[in-house]
Amino acid sequence: MAIQQLSLTHFRNIKAADIRPAGGLNLIHGANGSGKTSVLEAIWFLSLGRSFRSHQSQRVIQYEQEAFTLFARMGDEERLGFRRNRQGEVEARINGERPEKLAQLAKLLPLQLITPESFALLLDGPKARREYIDWGAFHSDPQFHLIWARCRRLLKQRNQLLRSQADDRQIAIWDKQLAHYSNELTLRRRAWVDSLNGVLKGIIGTFLPNVPVRVSFSQGWDSKTPIEQILESQLHRDKQLGYTVSGPHKADLRLRVNNIPVQDVLSRGQLKLLVCALKIAQGVLLSEQHQKQCIYLVDDLASELDSEKRTQLLSQLEQTGSQVFVTAIDPEQLAMMSWQRVFHVEHGQVTTKDS
Ligand SMILES: Nc1ncnc2c1ncn2[C@@H]1O[C@H](COP(=O)(O)OP(=O)(O)O)[C@@H](O)[C@H]1O
Ligand SMILES: [Mg+2]
Structure with a gap:
């Protein structure tokens, strides 16, 4: 299942974002420190209730804010929500209901x-x-x-x-x-x-x-x-x-x-x-x-891979038929792929570009 809508509030440097990713290849590009990894981190949080780059979950809450909130709509029906405040209190929702276990989120949103x-x-x-x-x-x-x-x-x-x-x-x-x-x-x-x-x-x-x-x-x-x-x-x-x-x-x-x-x-x-x-x-x-279907999050795709290998990797990912989010600083390096949707991030502002 793919994420059709993703909203982030007060997550790292992203004050508010509401994006509609495509079911296939999505490119997120922007300068260093613009907030690209934060978007992937938010998706990760929604599934696993933690970050992949910090053990201290409160670090992702935007400076001077009390809590962050995430929301995703999957397919036509599934709605996932996650909120965490500075006291470490967590609120998770699946279709408006509190799940018995957080592991249920990971089941609905399997990520790689x-x-x-x-x-x-x-x-x-x-x-x-x-x-x-x-x-x-x-x-x-x-x-x-x-x-x-x-x-x-x-x-x-x-x-x-x-x-x-x-x-x-x-x-x-x-x-x-x-x-x-x-x-x-x-x-x-x-x-x-x-x-x-x-x-x-x-x-x-x-x-x-x-x-x-x-x-x-x-x-x-x-x-x-x-x-x-x-x-x-x-x-x-x-x-x-x-x-x-x-x-x-x-x-x-x-x-x-x-x-x-x-x-x-x-x-x-x-x-x-x-x-x-x-x-x-x-x-x-x-x-x-x-x-x-699991969703693939590929941060900084270009690192360590030459252009031939990047193409190979993206083609393999495309062949899986899954939803894929790829981040890159320079979209030119990945111009060989036909992206279904392209997002640009600048100082925590996410905009959708025509692909
Ligand atoms: N809790 C926070 N509140 C506000 N800004 C933050 C917070 N944590 C990190 N940042 C800033 O968010 C920015 C985004 O980082 P990141 O998503 O790693 O960017 P990118 O992947 O595009 O290089 C960085 O400039 C960082 O300084
Ligand atoms: Mg990054």
Whole structure:
């Protein structure tokens, strides 16, 4: 589903904006600091209730304002609203009603974000890759969120017990439950990575021909040993350390070329393309499995990519049939694409230009 109308009030340097994006490729251009990224950030907020560039949510509230408000109309019927004030109070609305959980917004508005920082997916630790897997599993399996949340809570409880030097028998009771949910979680993550591999191959083949990238799932503990056994045999060490060393919280996605981690072989441009391939694959899978379209947010498209690669990336995005928002400083660099709608941002003022 695409965003048909988007309104922002007191969000970063945007006092008020009301835009009508097209269902396909949208270009947002403007000088540095004009507010382009803020528009993408607002869409992100509406889905996830947080920013992608600051951990402090109040930072996005316009200086000297009490709160920011966002609104989006999706398709013909769905209306999403989100407001947050300086005290951290959040009000979310789906079609005028308060949702039970904020995660419902993310379900209605699935997003894929590509920014100059997206390299982190490949260069940083496993957390970002685990989140990548979990995004896919979350959107493809209705049970996933509940299982994921249970697992997280049980792990937290176990770590507390470890630190308080609780009795081994008491920990063993919790471990039984933890083992159960760890297996359920892992089953779903593995199934999702298997289907991902099916679509990823073709996309990587287009972006990085002749680079044999292999993607595999690592579950977070030795796959030949049942998790029950791992928890039991490592209990003593876990107690000494005060946390659980192995488990689903250590899962990872491994990306290798000729058995060498991609970050040690590929150039920055190639890494960026690989990140793009991963994100596009995620969206393609979602639409294949669930006939749901995710929206792509591509910030600062030109960074790290030459003109041929930019064209390739945009064509791939166009082929997904999804709504895409691309930001760029210089629209000339992207003149080769037929944009459905073009927006210009200047000092926080967003205007629609004829494309
Ligand atoms: N809370 C805020 N209130 C008002 N202006 C802000 C706030 N936070 C950031 N800004 C300003 O908003 C502008 C927009 O930033 P950004 O969206 O990153 O621009 P762009 O992506 O076009 O380079 C910047 O000039 C920044 O100084
Ligand atoms: Mg920017």
